[in-house]
């Protein structure tokens with residue numbers, strides 16, 4: 001073949017690249033609920049991956065979830081068969097003072113690089129194991145009080161609910177997923193709980209989700225998001241098991257807090273979310289709408305803050321972006337500390 005010396009590449013043809021149609025995975029909580037709470041925060045930390053200075057919410061919620069997961073594992077004897085059928089610490093509770101003393105001793109031993117003291121209870125042992133894992137991801141408690149409070153709530157939950165709840169737990173961290181036209185939707189349900197008759201039938205199962213907050217402290221918009229989350233889970237559950245779950249339950253762990261363990265479940269600790277087919281369809285449509293909004297925001301790289309009144313002041317108080325955001329303080333912004 002004669003080569004045109006002035007245009008040596010004229011005969012070379014390069015096929016255009018076929019961009020593969022890769023579907024993005026959207027998590028119900030990490031993506032959809034986060035974006036609905038505050039698009040700017042979502043864009044900064046979830047899309048651009050800036051590291052937040054403090055991960056207070058992540059610490060508290062994750063440590064409660066993971067230690068409770070170990071409590072279920074303990075009861076079912078999955079790691080150590082000898083613990084099967086028993087509650088961690090047999091449901092006993094140690095005082096805040098003992099917890100604090102142990103944390104102080106541990107800190108001292110770690111500082112002096114000497115042998116660390118034995119945890120005074122199984123719950124504290126699980127707590128420290130989980131906390132060490134979180135530390136390696138840069139997630140820490142910002143105060144000692146927060147750590148003591150987390151252990152207190154875990155002990156109370158274990159003592160109050162353990163004997164009736166743990167035997168009914170059919171699965172923990174139950175993964176659900178659905179392949180939609182242009183994205184993959186997934187979620188993780190904290191607990192699948194058999195209804196009282198203990199028939200292992202998917203139609204008799206309840207989905208439980210733990211929240212670290214109190215029901216009364218939850219901003220109405222967040223509550224709508226929690227209900228939305230449970231309805232999307234119900235749809236995913238139906239796609240996986242062919243039937244809807246019997247119930248969708250939110251458990252607000254902070255409702256247990258106080259100087260002593262409650263002798264019966266506080267009225268506001270448990271909230272049953274209604275999951276009628278109509279409500280589920282609405283939630284699934286909203287999910288698809290939110291995915292479109294996220295895709296649009298990605299396209300323009302534009303992440304607007306939540307509007308005042310649509311996000312709790314508590315969420316803004318611990319957000320690193322608050323110094324440059326008009327939303328906190330009822331839309332007045334945060335006063336800068338320097339002149």
Ligand code: SF4
Nearest residue numbers: 038316319322325327
């Ligand atoms: S301060 Fe509040 S509204 Fe502003 S970005 Fe942070 S969470 Fe969003």
